[in-house]
Amino acid sequence: MADNKSLARAKNNKEDEFYTKITDIEKELKHYRGYFKGKTIFCNCDDPEYSNFWRYFQLNFYEFGLKKLISTHYKAGEQSYKMEIVATDHQQQIGIPDYVKTPLQGDGDFSSPECVEILKEADIIITNPPFSLFINYIELLIQYEKKFILIADTDKLHYKEIFPLLQNNKMWLGYNYGDMEFVVPSYYQPRETRYREENGVKYRSRGNICWITNLDIPKRHENLLLYKTYNEEEYPKYINFDAIEVRKYAEIPIDYYGLMGVPDSFLQRHNPEQFEIIGLAESDLGVSIGISANLTKEEMKALKAENPSFRRGNPIYRDRSGNLKKPYARVIIKRKVSDTE
Numbered sequence: 573m574a575d576n577k578s579l580a581r582a583k584n585n586k587e588d589e590f591y592t593k594i595t596d597i598e599k600e601l602k603h604y605r606g607y608f609k610g611k612t613i614f615c616n617c618d619d620p621e622y623s624n625f626w627r628y629f630q631l632n633f634y635e636f637g638l639k640k641l642i643s644t645h646y647k648a649g650e651q652s653y654k655m656e657i658v659a660t661d662h663q664q665q666i667g668i669p670d671y672v673k674t675p676l677q678g679d680g681d682f683s684s685p686e687c688v689e690i691l692k693e694a695d696i697i698i699t700n701p702p703f704s705l706f707i708n709y710i711e712l713l714i715q716y717e718k719k720f721i722l723i724a725d726t727d728k729l730h731y732k733e734i735f736p737l738l739q740n741n742k743m744w745l746g747y748n749y750g751d752m753e754f755v756v757p758s759y760y761q762p763r764e765t766r767y768r769e770e771n772g773v774k775y776r777s778r779g780n781i782c783w784i785t786n787l788d789i790p791k792r793h794e795n796l797l798l799y800k801t802y803n804e805e806e807y808p809k810y811i812n813f814d815a816i817e818v819r820k821y822a823e824i825p826i827d828y829y830g831l832m833g834v835p836d837s838f839l840q841r842h843n844p845e846q847f848e849i850i851g852l853a854e855s856d857l858g859v860s861i862g863i864s865a866n867l868t869k870e871e872m873k874a875l876k877a878e879n880p881s882f883r884r885g886n887p888i889y890r891d892r893s894g895n896l897k898k899p900y901a902r903v904i905i906k907r908k909v910s911d912t913e
């Protein structure tokens with residue numbers, strides 16, 4: 573749940589304003605349309621007067637056969653509002669449906685009692701929540717056992733509160749992954765990179781963006797097709813954990829059945845029938861699966877000098893020249909062996 577400290581932090585954090593483009597919304601949500609019929613969709617952390625999530629569902633309200641669409645606007649510390657569209661039997665099921673705009677009692681904070689009441693009523697929560705409050709946001713959805721489709725920053729998936737949800741198949745990655753461009757407010761400062769302006773609108777792109785959901789999608793059942801075989805040279809063993817290093821998830825050896833460390837981009841292709849996620853090789857999560865800093869003082873010194881980012885819980889290996897290497901953000905996985913294999 574959002575505590576007072578983190579909410580206060582977000583209220584002061586102007587870097588939470590990243591508005592999603594309708595093309596990106598369409599590119600992802602087209603895969604879930606079978607879930608929308610007869611459902612109440614809630615887009616919180618939004619501004620329905622400008623939001624493309626609202627626009628997308630308002631325009632397609634009849635097409636999807638929605639029961640209800642609700643969106644709440646967040647206006648830190650001030651009274652805010654919600655907008656709603658409700659399906660009625662006598663309505664002509666064509667065109668763009670009318671909405672009702674009503675004031676909220678509070679500022680539209682997603683964890684406020686009135687917004688939680690709407691959340692409880694909703695079938696599916698769909699939004700791009702504030703990046704700074706992602707953990708609190710997910711915890712709320714899990715607490716109320718909600719179905720969701722959300723935009724997330726992949727770095728947040730490494731948090732000890734979040735990663736176990738992926739590991740235990742409580743949520744998974746959606747279809748789109750990587751760079752995404754967002755509209756930002758006019759008061760955001762221009763940047764040298766990942767920034768552009770067009771017709772007076774400011775855009776910023778962020779890397780490592782993904783969609784996460786707990787709605788079942790066909791992609792989650794597609795096996796990754798593998799084309800490499802194991803050999804000791806290409807796949808060195810970690811010196812502090814009984815697993816091999818795999819540099820790219822596409823290069824997972826087809827004939828290796830022990831533990832493997834793969835880049836976290838693997839998560840976008842994970843099929844729980846093909847692989848089991850054992851854990852994340854980072855800090856406490858890494859330590860909890862037995863990754864130790866099993867090194868002499870000299871080795872530790874050499875490693876830190878070469879890789880200042882080395883932390884406990886990280887796996888390490890020696891490259892072909894004998895140098896110690898710490899790979900970035902490894903997920904530890906294991907092949908599942910089916911009866912027919």
Ligand SMILES: C[S@@+](CC[C@H](N)C(=O)[O-])C[C@H]1O[C@@H](n2cnc3c(N)ncnc32)[C@H](O)[C@@H]1O
Binds near residue numbers: 582583680702
């Ligand atoms: C990443 S932006 C996305 C906005 C919109 N959902 C979209 O995709 O275009 C996250 C939004 O969450 C809002 N926000 C920040 N803290 C919030 C809170 N405690 N409760 C609800 N919304 C919040 C921010 O003001 C911001 O507009």
